[in-house]
Amino acid sequence: xxxxxxxxxxxxxxxxxxxxxxxxxxxxxxxxxxxxxxxxxxxxxxxxxxxxxxxxxxxxxxxxxxxxxxxxxxxxxxxxxxxxxxxxxxxxxxxxxxxxxxxxxxxxxxxxxxxxxxxxxxxxxxxxxxxxxxxxxxxxxxxxxxxxxxxxxxxxxxxxxxxxxxxxxxxxxxxxxxxxxxxxxxxxxxxxxxxxxxxxxxxxxxxxxxxxxxxxxxxxxxxxxxxxxxxxxxxxxxxxxxxxxxxxxxxxxxxxxxxxxxxxxxxxxxxxxxxxxxxxxxxxxxxxxxxxxxxxxxxxxxxxxxxxxxxxxxxxxxxxxxxxxxxxxxxxxxxxxxxxxxxxxxxxxxxxxxxxxxxxxxxxxxxxxxxxxxxxxxxxxxxxxxxxxxxxxxxxxxxxxxxxxxxxxxxxxxxxxxxxxxxxxxxxxxxxxxxxxxxxxxxxxxxxxxxxxxxxxxxxxxxxxxxxxxxxxxxxxx
Numbered sequence: 001x002x003x004x005x006x007x008x009x010x011x012x013x014x015x016x017x018x019x020x021x022x023x024x025x026x027x028x029x030x031x032x033x034x035x036x037x038x039x040x041x042x043x044x045x046x047x048x049x050x051x052x053x054x055x056x057x058x059x060x061x062x063x064x065x066x067x068x069x070x071x072x073x074x075x076x077x078x079x080x081x082x083x084x085x086x087x088x089x090x091x092x093x094x095x096x097x098x099x100x101x102x103x104x105x106x107x108x109x110x111x112x113x114x115x116x117x118x119x120x121x122x123x124x125x126x127x128x129x130x131x132x133x134x135x136x137x138x139x140x141x142x143x144x145x146x147x148x149x150x151x152x153x154x155x156x157x158x159x160x161x162x163x164x165x166x167x168x169x170x171x172x173x174x175x176x177x178x179x180x181x182x183x184x185x186x187x188x189x190x191x192x193x194x195x196x197x198x199x200x201x202x203x204x205x206x207x208x209x210x211x212x213x214x215x216x217x218x219x220x221x222x223x224x225x226x227x228x229x230x231x232x233x234x235x236x237x238x239x240x241x242x243x244x245x246x247x248x249x250x251x252x253x254x255x256x257x258x259x260x261x262x263x264x265x266x267x268x269x270x271x272x273x274x275x276x277x278x279x280x281x282x283x284x285x286x287x288x289x290x291x292x293x294x295x296x297x298x299x300x301x302x303x304x305x306x307x308x309x310x311x312x313x314x315x316x317x318x319x320x321x322x323x324x325x326x327x328x329x330x331x332x333x334x335x336x337x338x339x340x341x342x343x344x345x346x347x348x349x350x351x352x353x354x355x356x357x358x359x360x361x362x363x364x365x366x367x368x369x370x371x372x373x374x375x376x377x378x379x380x381x382x383x384x385x386x387x388x389x390x391x392x393x394x395x396x397x398x399x400x401x402x403x404x405x406x407x408x409x410x411x412x413x414x415x416x417x418x419x420x421x422x423x424x425x426x427x428x429x430x431x432x433x434x435x436x437x438x439x440x441x442x443x444x445x446x447x448x449x450x451x452x453x454x455x456x457x458x459x460x461x462x463x464x465x466x467x468x469x470x471x472x473x474x475x476x477x478x
Contacts, residue, residue, distance in 0.1 A: 003274040006030045008464055009267045010281045011256050011292070014042025015450055016442040017283030018241045018250070019071065019457030020464075025245060027465035032275060033245070034267070036255035040242050043413050044450070046233025049404065051358040053233050054316045054365070056408030058450055059349070060084075060227035061234075065451035067458070068237075069228060075240045077230060084225040084352050089330030092121055093339050094162055098395055100330070104206065107185070108163040109198050111206035126158030131199070138196045144419045148176035150188060154198060166334035170344055172448060173310045173370030173414040183417040184448065229353055234450070259292055263437045278471065279437040279464050283457065285309065286415065286444030296438075299431045303424055307444045309412035311377050312344070312369035315388040318404035321360045325397025328362060333395070341391040343368050361403065366391065370414065381407040415444040437471075439464055 008024055010017045013035035024031045039045075043057035061068040061081075072081055091098040099121035104112035116127065133154050139145075145153075151164040160176065169176035172184065182189055191201035230236040242250050255270040259280055267275045282289045290305035332347035344367040350357040357363040366388040369376035376384070385405045392398050425445060432438055441460040447453050 003266060003276040005264075005276040006032050007277065007468055008032075008279045008281060009034060009265070009275055009277040010283055011259075011267070012042075012283035012285075012288075012442065013037075013040035013242075013250055013252070014283060014442065014453070015044060015068075015238070016453040016457040017281070018238065018245070019454040020281050020283055020441055020461045021245050021249065022071070022075070022241055023458040023461030024464065027461065029465055029468060031249065033250045034254040034256055034269070034275075035250065035252050038253055040250055040252065041235060041238035043410055044234045044238050045408065046235035047406070048232065049406070050318075052316075052318055052361070052363050052404060053231070053356045054349070054363065054406065055229075055233045055235075056314055056316070056406075057410065057413075058234060059347070059353070059365075060229050062449060062451050063226055063228060065449070065455070067455035068451040071454050071458075072230070072237055072240075075237075075244050077236060077240055080230050080236065081228045082231060082354055084227050084229075084331060085354055086225075087329050088225045091330060091333035092162055092166060093333055093335045093341070093395065094121055096339070096394060098333050106202050106206065108159075108167050109202050111199075111202045121162060122158055126156065126162075129156035130159050132156075133199050134197050136197070138192045144180050144182045144422065146177050146419050147179050147181045147185065150181040150185075151176075154192070161338060162336050166336040166345070170334050170370075172416070173312045173344065173367070173372075174416050174418075175371040178371070178416070178418045180417050180419045180421045183421040231355060256292065259296070262435070265437065278468060279439065281439045281441060281460060281464060283440075283442045285412065285442065287412065289440055289442075289444070297431055297435060300428060300435075303428050303431070304440075304444070306424065307421070308416040308418060309444070310369070310371045310414040310416055311374065311409075311411050312367060312414055313377055313384055313410060314408045315366045315368065315384050316349075316404065316406045316408070317364045317366070317385070317388065317392075317402045318357060319362050319364070319398065319400070319402055321362055323399045324362055325399075326395070328396065332365075335391070337372055342373070342387045343391040344370055344372065346388075346392060364392065371416070377409055377411060381405075415442075415448055417448060437467065 007029040008031040010021050010033045013033050017033055021031055021033045045056040047054045090101045102110055102115035102119045104115055110116035136154050147164050147168050148160050151160045165176040169179050191198045195201035256267055257270045258268045260266045264276050264278055265280045286304045286307035290301045294301040328348045328351045331352040334345040335341050335343055347365045349365055350363040368384055384407050439460050441457050443453055446456040
């Protein structure tokens with residue numbers, strides 16, 4: 001069978017692969033995206049059911065990292081972006097009660113004394129220890145450390161238990177004592193290095209931001225909150241990208257079985273079809289990248305295979321408004337491990353975003369599994385739903401059966417950037433240099449969230465375009 005030919009084959013149609021292909025299209029490169037699943041988007045999945053709009057995976061785009069929002073604007077979704085609904089409160093469970101995260105917190109780090117002093121989330125001993133962070137000398141050793149070790153060293157064990165573990169590690173479904181602070185929260189490391197104290201650095205940053213925003217349109221932006229989304233869920237972004245790229249260029253149900261050759265490459269599909277490409281971008285989970293590079297480079301395969309993944313599930317639940325006693329005034333809550341409730345967190349989607357549920361209905365979502373409960377996905381849907389309702393009941397007063405219940409399972413869906421990840425990534429990049437035209441991107445490598453994956457996908461495409469141009473010049477000058 002003769003092979004078709006393109007400049008670039010992108011393997012994987014998650015958000016990183018789609019962003020890579022979009023940027024390639026802007027540089028005039030011919031490409032095809034191959035996706036083994038029956039849909040594009042990876043962990044981005046939105047459903048519309050009985051008047052409810054549900055994100056089964058991530059539901060928001062971080063404003064502070066603008067790559068994803070900028071991409072939405074470029075592909076015609078700018079006027080559809082919506083911000084979270086006020087009041088923009090988030091809660092942390094402690095002692096079987098919900099405590100609002102103190103106002104002025106940045107990733108849990110207080111920037112204002114008053115709200116922090118008044119909160120009942122921390123004991124007075126815990127507050128004093130956190131305040132003493134101002135006097136903790138900066139670490140001179142530049143070796144990587146876990147988020148837990150970093151936070152305990154600077155703020156004490158109570159901050160690690162009730163902030164770092166459920167909030168910082170929880171958003172990655174990971175283990176606070178394994179996840180790398182350098183890879184996931186480089187801002188913390190930089191703040192300690194530059195200012196000697198995170199409290200000092202974040203207080204100064206918050207003050208400067210308030211002064212800069214004062215009397216300007218930036219003040220309005222500050223009031224909007226930290227996140228944006230789309231009315232139909234984040235799948236709107238995926239669908240718009242596929243539309244821009246052309247459905248013929250994004251081939252679903254197209255599993256890659258092998259990649260041979262060294263420029264041009266020959267990408268073989270499980271159907272027996274082969275595609276010839278000058279360059280290949282692997283926008284796949286690290287364990288898939290490991291399998292696809294096993295016969296090409298033992299080091300790349302081994303290093304990629306060492307990147308761990310956690311499995312998790314989200315459980316969407318709908319109730320009548322009268323079935324919930326809590327006012328649901330905020331976006332939801334996270335659950336520290338020590339609370340032992342069986343869930344990681346819960347979002348109040350109908351309070352967080354506009355128009356996610358019919359009138360007089362509420363839409364909630366819980367998160368289960370992760371590194372804290374690695375066998376969670378062995379349970380049935382019924383068990384996960386029951387566990388979720390049981391965890392919610394004492395906190396928000398759930399009465400009656402849900403009007404809707406749906407479970408979304410994400411087997412090995414959360415890449416774990418553990419301590420040493422940046423060194424491993426540097427080694428992967430050095431090994432890739434031995435294979436001109438071969439590139440990697442995706443959440444397992446340089447970024448976990450959607451904005452990071454979009455940014456890295458587009459940056460990877462620019463490197464591919466530059467490499468193709470350089471190759472063209474070499475051919476012309478021969």
